[in-house]
Amino acid sequence: MSDKKQDGRIKYTKMVLRDSLIALMREKPIAKVTVTEICQGADINRATFYAHYADPFALLSSIENEMMLDITEKLGDAFSLEDTDLPAILARVFEYIKENSVVCSVLLSDMSDTGFQAQVVAMLAKQFIVEWTTIKSISREDAEYLYTYAAIGCVGLIRKWLTEGMKKTPESMAELVMKLSNRGYSAF
Amino acid sequence: MSDKKQDGRIKYTKMVLRDSLIALMREKPIAKVTVTEICQGADINRATFYAHYADPFALLSSIENEMMLDITEKLGDAFSLEDTDLPAILARVFEYIKENSVVCSVLLSDMSDTGFQAQVVAMLAKQFIVEWTTIKSISREDAEYLYTYAAIGCVGLIRKWLTEGMKKTPESMAELVMKLSNRGYSAF
């Protein structure tokens, strides 16, 4: 049981480093954030940073991966329901993002890299594939473009939603995505 | 007339710096590219670089802006046609990107920042707005999400198209975008 519960000191160190980086990335892009800065903000020795991460990008990656783990974990319930209800899943995703809006805003902003965005797209694409299953009249090639279009468009809406202060409810956003992906412009 | 025709030396310098950066960005993200590297690849003195650009990001920005100027210029014809034919415009955009696929691949890849992508999205969104004009039954808020979704999804398809070696023709890509944006999944 020695590795299951990480040393409290490690947890603390990782937490403050994480918070410090997120705070910095509200002001400047990851590319211009230095290890020195992160450590100053976290009040952590620079050598300690290197004991855990190779560089700021590695720290960012670990934040992204943690979020993805967390979100797929919390979506596990939705998945296990035999009727995989795409609108419901989307609403859950939007809810999760709203609950973690500070971090998600940063991870999906221009200050970040494309890692988190790509992961969310991949996750959503899977859901669209499940929902739409294969149709005869569509080639595999077209199908891939179809999933891609829907998933990327969806993440685009998430970004717009976040930057505008999440005025619409998660449910109405999920509904909007369903309308757009299913029927596009003709839905209006 | 002294500033209209730039000194040939300046043109040369900017060209080789540009080419060097693009070459480097096929291997590594802009964030990890150094001024020193760019200058080595271009066989240009480092001081000369700083005479023109503040840092590699500034150089990248100028490349992005040049491309956008060029593309909107060449699309000028399509715009001036009174009947703004969205499928035709899209096909022109796809054609342009194919002609400049090396640079566009880089500017739209994960190695780049989001600047070029954002500019293309903005340009396309405008076109969708022109095409769709205002409908009564849709709120201004929903309309913005609609344009955003279509434009971002479109750029997503461009990226996928590029990474897969542009097997489909520009025309068929334009058609695909029209189908997806107008009728979504139900178009298939």
Added chain:
DNA sequence: CAATCTAATCAACACACCGTTGATTTATTT
């Protein structure tokens, strides 16, 4: 052509951040 700009080169500078090391202090576990 010669004189005059103007751009590019070169060497050198102080500076900041990097990534690592070895020794020390502090916290956690047994």
Added chain:
DNA sequence: AAATAAATCAACGGTGTGTTGATTAGATTG
């Protein structure tokens, strides 16, 4: 209380930065 593991600290050589002033090479004009 002893053993283990993490964080701290100071210091290191190394690399890239951004700027400067002097020099060389190219472009432009009379």
